[in-house]
Amino acid sequence: MSTPARKAQLINELREQRDAQSRALERLSSNDATQPIFRREREQVSVCEQHLANPQAWEQRRT
Numbered sequence: 001m002s003t004p005a006r007k008a009q010l011i012n013e014l015r016e017q018r019d020a021q022s023r024a025l026e027r028l029s030s031n032d033a034t035q036p037i038f039r040r041e042r043e044q045v046s047v048c049e050q051h052l053a054n055p056q057a058w059e060q061r062r063t
Contacts (some may be wrong), residue, residue, distance in 0.1 A: 007053075010052050011049055011053065014045050014049050015049070017045055017047070018045040020043055021041050022042065025039075025042075
């Protein structure tokens with residue numbers, strides 16, 4: 001699989017995970033203790049999506 005195709009696949013998988021987590025969070029919204037956990041996970045998925053979409057920009061940030 002080519003690199004751009006692999007990136008697109010990974011981004012789609014991350015989006016699916018984020019959406020599943022969002023649905024789970026909605027179901028658990030009555031439990032205040034679980035909300036910070038799901039929020040952190042959504043933030044991590046967002047960071048991964050950004051990194052996969054533009055890895056060069058992330059490399060420049062690190063240096």
